[in-house]
Amino acid sequence: MVRIMNGNGHFACCGSYISPLMVLTSANCIEPYRHNLAGASVEGVAMLDDEDNFAFIETVYTxxxxxxxxxxxxxxxxxxxRPIRGKLTEFIKLCEQEPAIDVDMTAIGWGYSSFAIQDPSLNPRKxxxxxxxxxxxxxxxxKFNGVKVSDTVFCVTHNKDRRQCVYDPGCPLIYHNELCGIVSVDSSCMDTKIPGVYTNINKMIEFIQFVENVMSHVN
Structure with a gap:
């Protein structure tokens, strides 16, 4: 997991590091920042003291x-x-199977409803x-808000205890050390009766491969 920082040095979104020059996050989260990337960066959450574990953003594809x-x-x-350095920095593999009903996955994040209230720490929870x-x-x-869930997402049941609910913009959902979901919109830990909605990585492989192809031609 990585943190995406805007040009002012403030937290913008959570992300998942999948290859040396690629990070995945929520398009809804990054949209307010994508046209002003001067000074915007991505930094690793896990780091040793005084490590250089960040990289500036080149561009954003949606x-x-x-x-x-x-x-x-x-x-x-x-x-x-350039790649993010750091001895504790590593990539995550993309999910190879469709999410199955009632299967337990691991949600990672900080559990804040608004980062305007409190900035995320370097120690996320899961x-x-x-x-x-x-x-x-x-x-x-x-029933709760009339919102339609699309066929590119899947849903999970939030923990009933709000203190054990993590659902922060762009954060990952992990199964067997693979990235299966990215936090999407229309839910929060404020009301744990509403399911958590995650973009289904399996449904987005074609788009990710398209960006990889574009980057290979640019480089």
Whole structure:
């Protein structure tokens, strides 16, 4: 997991480091910053004292079909000017299987509803969450806020205890050390009865490969 910082040095989004020059995050989270990337950077969460473990952002790619505030194709690929250094920095493999109902996955984050209240620490927390059926998820979303869940996301059941709920913008959902989901919009730990919505990495492989191809031609 990495932290995406805006040009003013403040936390913007959480991200997942998947290759030397590529980070995945929520398109909804990064959208307010993507057209002003001067000084914006990505830094590793795990680090040793006095390590240089950050890299400046080169650009941000989002799918053409993405629309701000919607959860359809809510994924951004953040490209870096150079790899992130640091002895504790490592990549995460992309999920190779579809999320199965009732399977437990690990949600990682800080658990804040707003980073305007408190900046994230260097020590994120993690808790297990269970994958919900899309039918159950859609029913709950319609009941609470009328929001439609798209076919590029899947849902999980938040921990009933808000103190054990982590759902921060762009943060990862992990299964067997693979990245299966990215926190999307329309949920929070303020109301744990509403499911957590994650962009399904399996549904976004084609877009990620497209960006990889673009980068190979640029470089």
């Amino acid at each position: 799918p053409d079909q993405f629309k701000e505030t919607y959860n359809f194709m809510d994924l951004a690929v953040v490209t870096l000017r 808790f297990d969450v269970s994958v919900q059926s899309m039918e159950e998820c859609q029913t709950k979303f319609t």
